[in-house]
Amino acid sequence: EVQVLESGGGLVQPGGSLRLSCAASGFMFDKYGMTWVRQAPGKGLEWVSSISGSGSDTFYAVSVKGRFTISRDNSKSTLYLQMNSLRAEDTALYYCAKDNGYCTNNDDCYPGYYLAVWGKGTTVTVSS
Amino acid sequence: QSVLTQPPSVSAAPGQKVTISCSGTSSNIGNSYVSWYQQLPGTAPKLLIYENNKRPSGIPDRFSGSKSGTSATLGITGLQTGDEADYYCGTWHDNLSGWVFGGGTKLTVL
Numbered sequence: 001e002v003q004v005l006e007s008g009g010g011l012v013q014p015g016g017s018l019r020l021s022c023a024a025s026g027f028m029f030d031k032y033g034m035t036w037v038r039q040a041p042g043k044g045l046e047w048v049s050s051i052s053g054s055g056s057d058t059f060y061a062v063s064v065k066g067r068f069t070i071s072r073d074n075s076k077s078t079l080y081l082q083m084n085s086l087r088a089e090d091t092a093l094y095y096c097a098k099d100n101g102y103c104t105n106n107d108d109c110y111p112g113y114y115l116a117v118w119g120k121g122t123t124v125t126v127s128s
Numbered sequence: 129q130s131v132l133t134q135p136p137s138v139s140a141a142p143g144q145k146v147t148i149s150c151s152g153t154s155s156n157i158g159n160s161y162v163s164w165y166q167q168l169p170g171t172a173p174k175l176l177i178y179e180n181n182k183r184p185s186g187i188p189d190r191f192s193g194s195k196s197g198t199s200a201t202l203g204i205t206g207l208q209t210g211d212e213a214d215y216y217c218g219t220w221h222d223n224l225s226g227w228v229f230g231g232g233t234k235l236t237v238l
Contacts, residue, residue: 036228037173044130045165045173045216047227059225096174101220112220112227114163114178121172 002010002117004079006096008066009122016086020122022079022096029077033099033111036070036081038092039121045093049101052110064090067099086126093121131156132217134230140207146202146231148202150217151160156228160220167214167232176215177202180198207237 011041022034034097037047049070050059069082079096096119099111133151150162163231175184177196178194178198192203200217217230 007213032170037227044214045218045229045234046177047229050226063227100178113161114175115165115173115218115227116175116178118174 001097002120004098004117004124006094006119009094011125011127013128014084014087014126015027016126017082017084018086018124020081020083020094020096020124022081022119024079024098027098029072030074031103031109033101033109034072034079035097035099035115036079036115037074037095037097037115037118038090039095040089040092043092047075048094051079052088052111053103056108057110058103059106059111086124087097088122090125091124093123093128095119129181131221131224131228134215134233135230135232137146137234137236137237139213139238142193142207144207144209145203145205146235147204148215148217148235150200150202150225152219152228153199154198155223156198156219156221157195157200158198159222162193162217162219163193164200164202164215165218167216169213171213173216188191204235209237211235212237 003044097115098117101112102111103109161179165173167173180195181193221228
């Protein structure tokens, strides 16, 4: 069964840092892009960041660029999101998703066609 | 304000049909596949329709998707109370190099 499971959320003060993890199983992890999407309390979905299968290409929402870093360890089938300089508006439930896209001739696979499998999410609260 | 435009809410009686629209531009819907996600209360989103009109395994054929130009539509027939959820459209935005979503549509089955 294809699964992704997020962890690492918690309560952090404004200006603080947190690293989220997403453990994947049931599929060839390095053959798929991966994406983080967040949902603030009572709000809709907001894309945060995506990464190609090899990890060579990364993509960020304007709201987090320069503060968040997406990365992956394909040997551990794990996706990460390092979040620095956290703000109150970063408070949300953070979802990790297997992102089905296209693969290039050099065998790197990119996000962007559809978010096939979502985790249950991990909650990040930024408050003093 | 979301990049893709959806109606905030729709409603219909059990057994009836409903459609949810999703409007974008040539930089997003007009140039990319559209997918739809169902979020039941208190749960994570789930893929409902991918590549404009395809259903993942396990999704009943009561759910359908279509795309024309810069707009997409989700259709649900034979409405059931269990279909009450928030529905989101999404697509990759070329200029932003990232995903954009609609604001979500709350479906109420009266």
